[in-house]
Amino acid sequence: MTDKIVIAELTKGTINPSTAELVAAAQAMGGNVTVVVPCTDASMANQVASYDGVSKVIAVKSDVFAGNDSSGWASALDGAMPQGTVLFLATSRSKDVASRLASRRGLSVVQDVVSIEGNNLTSPIYSGKANQTVTVNGDAVVSVRANVFSGVGSGSSNDVSVVDASGDVKTAVQEIMQRASARLDVSEANIIISGGRGMGSPANFTHLEAVADTIGAAVGASRAAVDTWEEIPHSMQVGQTGKTVNPNLYIAVGISGAIQHLAGMRSSKYIVAINKDADAPIFQHADYGIVATWEETLPVFQDALSNLLG
Amino acid sequence: MNRFSLADTIEMSTIVVLVKQVPDTNAKIAVQGGRVDLSTVKMEMSPYDGFAIETALRHKEATGGTVTALTVGAAGTEKILKDAKAMGVDNIVRVWDDAWSELDSNALQSVLKESIESLGAHAVYCGKSAADTGAGSTGPGLAERLGWANASNIINAEFGDAVTVSMPVEAGVAKISVPLPAVISCDKGDFKPRKANVKGIMMAKKAKVELLTANAPASSVVVAHHSMPAAKPAGKTYEGGSSASEVVQLLRDEANVL
Structure with a gap:
């Protein structure tokens, strides 16, 4: 039973509540669960320190997490976290980082998981016209869809360790054109x-x-x-x-x-x-x-x- | 003063575009004996790959060089290479080994890395995801293996010593400078895929597919089975617009979503 590492999802600089769903998904796969919080300020990890069913919380602090360079994210995370099967939330950015982290570790990546039975992971294929169940042997990097698992509760007080990390940023933002309307995507x-x-x-x-x-x-x-x-x-x-x-x-x-x-x-x-x-x-x-x-x-x-x- | 000609000092860009064959996105999918049955489904190039080809061709038109379309697949996948050729790519390459069946992402990306390196590519374009798995892992995963920069889901690009891409980020759309070599994955954006003309189609018919092979590590992720999504129970249907108020009430009381 390999250890499971949940990467907390950041949305507009705060912890996305679906991170609690990722912990539940990790428990469904079995093994000890470590939550890794990519952050620019370690106090952000306090939000997940109360999650139930978690054995360890690691706040990985790096400037790269303020930006969008997936190479920077993956390299900073890779150096700061243990081996094991890694779970991300299946958002556009996190799927990107998941792919890069898998490559760094020579692992395969299974995206958009909606159901877990031990080592058997199910994802929609053909945009949901059918489902595909794969069997994972050994460690893998997995992204899990939001709104599928019920999140774990809170009330625990887990220790938080802080790791300073630096990332290998390859691209440079020239400008950001703010979204014209405040309308949701x-x-x-x-x-x-x-x-x-x-x-x-x-x-x-x-x-x-x-x-x-x-x-x-x-x-x-x-x-x-x-x-x-x-x-x-x-x-x-x-x-x-x-x-x-x-x-x-x-x-x-x-x-x-x-x-x-x-x-x-x-x-x-x-x-x-x-x-x-x-x-x-x-x-x-x-x-x-x-x-x-x-x-x-x-x-x-x-x-x-x-x-x-x- | 050095006496090289300018042509010797400027390296022409070798641009590779990755394409994948998938079932027609308008087709119904059936599962037989725990596996998707594609025997009666028309196969086509994954729709986002058309945007990748268009972006690659524009890159070549801006800086010079060659565009090579590459797929990993058995002989039956050559039609999409011919389609790419008809759009205007210079070379078409199929990578395969008959010992392969299903390659997991680690195996596939290892094969792609080796192939890209043997072609001496400076820029690789691909669709943002393939219409079969929709995973979107190949672009960023391949970039990491090559140690290259990458940008995902781009909707516009300008070409120079670096490629300046527009891509959606949390706050809006970012203009990002991506140094070469790089892997760039393309969304449906400002560049509409060009239609093949008659000359292109004639040239594609005669074009030769170059075959490559590579080393694939054993797959650790294997497909266990396919299944159909659970059918929804039949819903309630109402006639006439005035029923909308009743539906709103049910959304609150029965569905609990308002």
């Missing part, structure tokens, strides 16, 4: 409302944005919408050639439900579909389907949400 939202070609025009996406603002949702789009309208950027695209998402609630408006799109959102906990075509494939995957035009549905939907949440 679909990959980090708990609720997503997406529009398809049935919205009729890109201007009509403002109706989706209004609902999104009421419930704190991100706005997504189908590939058909992105391909048809220049104004709808690819960063909004949900599907096999866009982003794979698993929010608590996914609202599909004017989306027929092409296989491509279904692949990217079918693992959402609850799905609402609004479409005027009763035969649209999306209804077969919806928990709640509304057969109607978006023009007659969204105002009612919006009012009901405002009444409920306002």
Whole structure:
């Protein structure tokens, strides 16, 4: 039983709560669990020091963790942590660092794990059209999807050791163009409302944005919408050639439900579909389907949400 | 004064683009006997690889050099190399050993590292992830093995002594200078893959696929089985827009997500 090393996930400079899910995933694989906190300030590790089921916490302190260079992240972590099977949260940056760390250690990497039975790890393939279970012999580097495991509780007081590390940074940031809108990205939202070609025009996406603002949702789009309208950027695209998402609630408006799109959102906990075509494939995957035009549905939907949440 | 000509002192860029064959992303996937059954599914180049080819060709057009498309796969994967050739790459290479079956990421990246080194590449482009596993491990993993810089999920690039890429980061979009040699993985961005023209397609038909092989370490991660995702129980369907208020109430009371 090899030791398991959980890399705490940083989101905007704080510990992402899904880190507790990673500890639970590590326990499912078996062995002692060490949590490694990449940080610029060791006090950040205090947040995970109370996690249950952890045998050790290591705060790895380095300037590289303030930046985005995955080589810097991987080299700083590699030098500061023990051998064992390593678990990351399956975010865009962490999957990158996971791949690099695996290479440094001559290990294989298994990404986007959604189920663990000992050494058998299951990940979606073809964006969720099927699942693949692999058997891992020896150590590996693993990334685990958020919202799949229930996080461990807290109440313990684990010792925190601090290691100063330096990383090998290879790239140089020239400038960062701040995101123009404060709107959430679909990959980090708990609720997503997406529009398809049935919205009729890109201007009509403002109706989706209004609902999104009421419930704190991100706005997504189908590939058909992105391909048809220049104004709808690819960063909004949900599907096999866009982003794979698993929010608590996914609202599909004017989306027929092409296989491509279904692949990217079918693992959402609850799905609402609004479409005027009763035969649209999306209804077969919806928990709640509304057969109607978006023009007659969204105002009612919006009012009901405002009444409920306002 | 030295008497070399300028051409001797400037090394032409050798650019490699990695491509992978995957099932058509519009195809249904079935599982038979614990394995995905692809016997009736059309195979194609992974969609993001088209963006990688386009970026590689623009790199060559900006700095000179050659573009080589490379895949790891059995003989059946040569069609995607011909597709790359039709788009305008100079050379096409297939890496394979009949002793290989499934390569885990460690084995695959070892094979790629050896192949890239034998081709003498200065820049490697690939798609941000392949449409089969969606893992996105190859670009950053290969960069680390080569000891090169890398950038992932780029949406624009400018080419010079270094490649200046635009990539999404937490705060927005960062412009990042990536020194060469480097491995760069491409998202769907500002560069639309060019369509093959008739001349390109004719040249691709005649083009010869160069074969390479390499050493692959034993795989420690092996596929145990495939399965279909659990089917969802049938949902509730309502007629007419006025039902939206009832659905909102159910999202609160039954689904507990509002």
